[in-house]
Amino acid sequence: MSWTDERIEQLRSMWEKGLTASQIADELGGVSRNAVIGKAHRLGLKSRPSPVKATEKMAKPAKTAAPTAAKPAPAATAARPTAPATPRPASTVPRPEPKPAAEAPHIENAAAAPTKPEAPRIVSIGPGGFIRQGPGDQQAPIPPAPPRRLVPAKPSPEIADKTSLLDLNDRICRWPMGHPGEPDFHFCGEAVNPGFPYCVEHCGRAYQAQLPRGTRRPPPPPPFGGPRVR
DNA sequence: CCCTGATTCGC
DNA sequence: GCGAATCAGG
Numbered sequence: 001m002s003w004t005d006e007r008i009e010q011l012r013s014m015w016e017k018g019l020t021a022s023q024i025a026d027e028l029g030g031v032s033r034n035a036v037i038g039k040a041h042r043l044g045l046k047s048r049p050s051p052v053k054a055t056e057k058m059a060k061p062a063k064t065a066a067p068t069a070a071k072p073a074p075a076a077t078a079a080r081p082t083a084p085a086t087p088r089p090a091s092t093v094p095r096p097e098p099k100p101a102a103e104a105p106h107i108e109n110a111a112a113a114p115t116k117p118e119a120p121r122i123v124s125i126g127p128g129g130f131i132r133q134g135p136g137d138q139q140a141p142i143p144p145a146p147p148r149r150l151v152p153a154k155p156s157p158e159i160a161d162k163t164s165l166l167d168l169n170d171r172i173c174r175w176p177m178g179h180p181g182e183p184d185f186h187f188c189g190e191a192v193n194p195g196f197p198y199c200v201e202h203c204g205r206a207y208q209a210q211l212p213r214g215t216r217r218p219p220p221p222p223p224f225g226g227p228r229v230r
Numbered sequence: 231c232c233c234t235g236a237t238t239c240g241c
Numbered sequence: 242g243c244g245a246a247t248c249a250g251g
Binding site for chain 3: 031037042
């Protein structure tokens with residue numbers, strides 16, 4: 001399996017949705033968890049709570065080691081991106097900044113500031129790797145519309161009458177739209193490409209995995225062009 | 231042990 | 242660029 005544009009897009013989407021590398025891997029199929037992680041990194045998208053990468057803070061040898069004169073550069077420089085390079089006239093004036101940030105602004109939580117209710121999201125992962133949401137768990141405030149644009153140009157069926165499992169028959173495309181378990185999961189429903197379970201559009205997707213070179217083509221030559229890449 | 235993601239490194 | 246091997250935390 002290679003990383004086609006499509007697979008990469010799926011990877012991106014899932015990764016951002018917070019699915020684990022394993023889940024992404026076996027949903028994409030044909031790749032290992034490591035492959036997914038490796039690809040994700042190469043794509044630039046990374047991070048996300050990793051169990052092992054929390055190593056960013058090192059308690060200095062604060063023990064007996066008295067940093068009397070050893071380290072002239074505390075973490076002061078990086079702390080202030082806003083402050084440009086202040087043309088500090090070479091002087092003996094020590095910078096007036098060392099603020100022990102150990103300031104804990106204890107607020108009176110006496111019913112004063114209920115700023116963040118912060119409902120604890122509870123999400124479970126279904127067998128297919130999809131995220132299962134509770135009925136009252138809709139996240140309305142989250143604006144980013146799902147970048148999922150799987151439907152190319154279907155003029156007719158919007159979200160209105162989706163093709164459900166029960167609507168499937170020999171003549172309509174069975175290509176799944178979305179993932180099982182999601183509220184909007186349905187099937188393509190277009191007229192099939194004769195002899196195939198999918199419409200022409202999706203045959204292009206379903207069969208683009210090429211046969212090993214040298215293998216002769218099956219009798220029914222694909223009515224669609226070559227592998228399509230949108 | 232299982233899981234996780236990060237990194238390395240030969241291909 | 243790819244991904245198995247390895248590492249390392251939970």
